[in-house]
Each structure stands twice: as C-alpha cells, then as structure tokens.
Amino acid sequence: MAIAASNEPKAAPQDQAGGEYKDQVIYVGRVTKVVKGGKNFSFSALVVVGDGKGKVGFGLGKALEVPSAIKKGIESAKRNMIKVPVTANGTLPHPVTGRFGSGSVLMKPAPEGTGIIAGAAVRAIMEAAGVHNILTKSLGSSNPHNVVRATFAGFEDLMDPYTVMSDRGIDQSEA
Numbered sequence: 552m553a554i555a556a557s558n559e560p561k562a563a564p565q566d567q568a569g570g571e572y573k574d575q576v577i578y579v580g581r582v583t584k585v586v587k588g589g590k591n592f593s594f595s596a597l598v599v600v601g602d603g604k605g606k607v608g609f610g611l612g613k614a615l616e617v618p619s620a621i622k623k624g625i626e627s628a629k630r631n632m633i634k635v636p637v638t639a640n641g642t643l644p645h646p647v648t649g650r651f652g653s654g655s656v657l658m659k660p661a662p663e664g665t666g667i668i669a670g671a672a673v674r675a676i677m678e679a680a681g682v683h684n685i686l687t688k689s690l691g692s693s694n695p696h697n698v699v700r701a702t703f704a705g706f707e708d709l710m711d712p713y714t715v716m717s718d719r720g721i722d723q724s725e726a
Contacts, residue, residue: 601679641683649705654692
C-alpha cells in the first residue's frame with residue numbers, strides 16, 4: 552500500500568503561541584580571513600523576522616555556509632523581537648527618527664493607500680512588522696547593519712497613543 556505524496560506547501564516557521572513568522576534576508580556578506588595557509592571564507596547574514604501584526608526582530612548569523620548563517624540569523628531574530636505600535640490604517644502613530652552610529656532613518660506616517668516608500672532594508676522591516684503605509688528616508692550611512700539598527704532605534708522611541716493617554720490621565724472615550 553503506497554502513500555501518496557502531498558503537494559501542499561510547507562508551513563512557515565511558528566512561534567510558541569502558534570503565529571506564523573515571515574523572514575527576509577537583508578544582507579549576506581562574505582568574510583575572508585587571511586591565515587598562514589591561505590584564506591578562510593565564512594558568511595554573515597542579516598535577517599529580519601516578523602509576524603505582520605506589529606512584532607518584529609532582526610538577527611545576525613555567521614557560519615561557514617550561507618544557509619547555516621541564515622538559519623542562525625533567523626533564530627537570533629526570534630529571540631530579539633520587539634512590539635511596534637501599528638495604527639488601524641497600517642501606519643505608525645507619529646513621526647520618528649531613529650539613529651545608530653552615523654546612520655539615521657526618518658519614518659513618517661502616511662495616509663491610506665500610500666504604500667511603503669522605503670529603501671530595501673527598511674522596506675523589509677516594515678513588511679515584516681505589518682506597516683503598510685509609511686514614508687521613510689535613510690540619512691547618513693547606507694551600511695545595511697546601521698540602517699537596520701537605526702530603524703529599530705526609531706521603533707524603540709515610538710509611543711502607543713493609548714499608553715500616552717493613560718499616562719496623562721485622559722479617558723480613551725474623550726479622545
């Protein structure tokens with residue numbers, strides 16, 4: 552009795568709560584170490600992981616082969632996830648600028664239908680976070696590592712409107 556092979560696609564990686572994560576490789580770099588006997592090659596991969604509902608993280612994986620480096624980056628990103636406040640129309644609650652090293656990323660909310668106006672690294676982060684309408688501009692360093700870290704620094708500075716209202720003692724029904 553033969554078992555028929557299933558043509559269904561494999562499920563995406565899941566977290567402990569059962570939600571699916573989308574991962575995207577931002578940058579793969581080849582690292583060369585010169586030693587007495589020649590050159591040793593290894594790879595580093597910068598990866599972003601998100602659930603599309605406001606949780607996003609990034610990780611850096613290093614290994615002797617590209618797939619291993621990507622796998623390590625995904626595991627690292629899942630351990631370092633943060634919550635991003637996303638409004639009902641899929642944008643950020645207020646403008647913010649994230650800075651890291653010599654790079655900075657300006658992120659401004661946009662009206663419905665605008666889409667994601669961003670460079671490659673920031674676009675991958677916004678898609679993973681579930682932000683659908685945003686205007687961004689990368690200023691200073693164009694190094695993908697600095698751009699990613701600046702974007703996450705900006706996310707850390709974001710304030711959820713409901714938290715701000717409760718801190719100020721404003722009833723949410725009044726707003």
